[in-house]
Amino acid sequence: MKLNLKKKDYYICPYCFSKHDLNDVSFICKNDPEGCENAREGIFLRSKRGESKKEMPDSIFCTECGEKTNVKICSTCHEELPYAIGQYDNLVFAVIGAKEAGKSHYIAVLIDKIMNEIGSAFNCSLSAVNDATIKRYRTDFYDPVFKRNELIRVTRSAKTDSSVKQPLIYNLTFTEQGMFGGLFKGKRISNVVTIAFFDTAGEDLDSEDTMKAVNRYIYNSSGIIFLLDPLQLENVREMLPAGTPLPEQNTEIEDLLSRTANLIRKANNVKVDKLIDIPVAVAFSKIDAVESLVDPSSCINYSSKHISKGSFDISDFQDMNGTMESLVRSWGGENFANQLNSNFKNHAYFGITALGCNPESSRISKLRPHRIEDPFLWLLYEHKLIKAEKRK
Template identity: 45%
Template sequence: MKIMWRKIASLFQKEICPYCFEYFHIKDTPFRCTSPPSRCAPAPDAIYQSAWADSRPLGKVLKPSGKFKDRFKQSHRCGSCGHQSRKRLCPHCHSDLPHTTGQFKNYIFAVIGAKEAGKSHYIAVLINQLKKQIGPNMDMLLEPMNDKTIDRYRKDFYNPVYDDGKVIEATHSALADRSIQQPLVYSITFSGKSLLGNERIKKAFVLVFFDTAGEDLNDEDVMSTVNKYIYRSDGIVLLIDPLQLLSVRDQVPNDTALPQKNTESVDILNRTTRLIEKGCELKPTDKIKTPLAIAFSKFDAVLPLIDPQFQLHATANHDKGFDMGDFEAINIEMMSLLDQWNGQDIIHLAQTRYTKHGFFGLSALGCNPHDTSKIPSVIPRRVEDPFLWLLAQNRIIKKVRHK
């Protein structure tokens, strides 16, 4: 009986599409016929075409009848070929929904920052680290949810960095390339031992990573059009290139390759804050509850400016959960550095408008390829810290203190 009531409740609970970030109810989701084209001819899908500028014929859309009893069905029979399909679609954009929709929550994490802040490199290295090192150490399995995620991560992120040893080309604007609006969607599964000593799955979630072109954050109207995911996110990572700060550029060694000057990070944070306020319909006196991780990328380039006694140089230990002692030390260190580098406005904005915020330092590549565009080897450092902090803030992993 309890299982039946849970199924009924899931039909009416609000879900969010991990592709278009619109809300919907499972009872309203159509299905798509999955028969081979030779058996059931594909048809145009006007809704999918409008959402993604993709006019390919696809499997027929099978709409719910509207009858109350049909709302409980986990599949739908195609009227043309008779095939029973279990592939649900978002009612708003007709993207294939994860098969776990209604069972596990979708957590959306946004990675934002100015042009050349290192967003794509961060995602490329973070996902690889989660799969091969961090995940196994935490009994956490990261798996792509669909072929699009597999293909896009391999083509746009992994291959350039790990196979070709080259810098990833700048992300195109979502206004110019609609495919950029489709995020990387993964499932994350935590396993462990039961009381009887058997291996079992403890919990599972769906994670959505979204990489934004820097230029899409330069205009508030553009942000409200293509970056809706930001104000519906469960966590935001704002990457700041320290080499964009004037005081840092004046202090680093003369042989340091400097990037071209781009949008001020505080301006991006201001636009992001206004977008969240409007999208969530917050009052001027309301604080934003979305956790905000402000992370300095490319930290290897500014190591000569960092006190050798700082915790930043140590290796983090998050095996049993997120190490709060390590985080608190680094948070203080980063704020002191930002204060020295004339970034008080960023600190003040984060403290005033966000209930949960943290400052981090990381290096995705472990080198500064601005002058050559080549990556001799990938030596990541602390790329997992902001991500694991967001998981901890969403109570997905535990907060711990190591002695």
């Protein structure tokens, strides 16, 4: 199967998540500031009007010094755009979930997994587009979990902590082996996808009129990973053995889902009788904590084979999706499942755990992530970025 990717005719800025026509881009001159006033003052250079909206200009000539510049910036927030923007695809995967659903730990472990295992299995590599991403991933995500075996602290509201507003931005570069007996020597780049992860604070999702960037992050996304803590489900709380430590109950899961759906409908003008076409991966986090409620022979307990096969394993995916959906319904999530059906065209259920253990007093005793890659790989598969293994 040839993977065929149709380039979009717009781009989403991975910093402010605004949507732009491809020609709606600015540049800055990177010439020696001594010799050019535009470079010295950081003047934004606009590309010529009248160009096709479907074409992003590669470069322009500085109006002051005449040098060519290819340093693109977003014309809304003026952040420097990743080099691949406009040439290839750019995707924003939104990770959302209520307070304490497990978003920060999920992102911490997923990025590591993509860098170390998904990369070699799927011929791709993940690289941060800027130093801010490298630094923030290290300090806020990697170091606590992998180096110090500590829990990540609660994500503070972006209203009080501005570093939260800085998304983690990566280029996922896919390479292909040379074909036709060495016509292309070695590997060549077949696609570059810019992926932004924005670790929101659960509390920023608690009201519909939350900050604009969070809203744009959701309604302009190309895929949503909706994390749910099974320990928030009423039936699960009752079924677990007495004495099991339970988190405080917070936002009802179907409230967050309906707010998300309403937000997307309003912003993208999707009528109530139409379904939203952003794929939604509903991922039950902390699946380790409900192990006693899951049949030991269930696929949930086995590792997925996507990575070892180097392709998306459809039969495993279908087993997981079906098993998880019926569990959700039997755990009292009937209404949630129905709402998901009546709002989103394309959705699937997953069961994952970032930690694989119940942390004791802020320490991660043994880090054992399980099935953490499944929802992400499903979204890549839905975007035709990776191939599937057919059901036999």
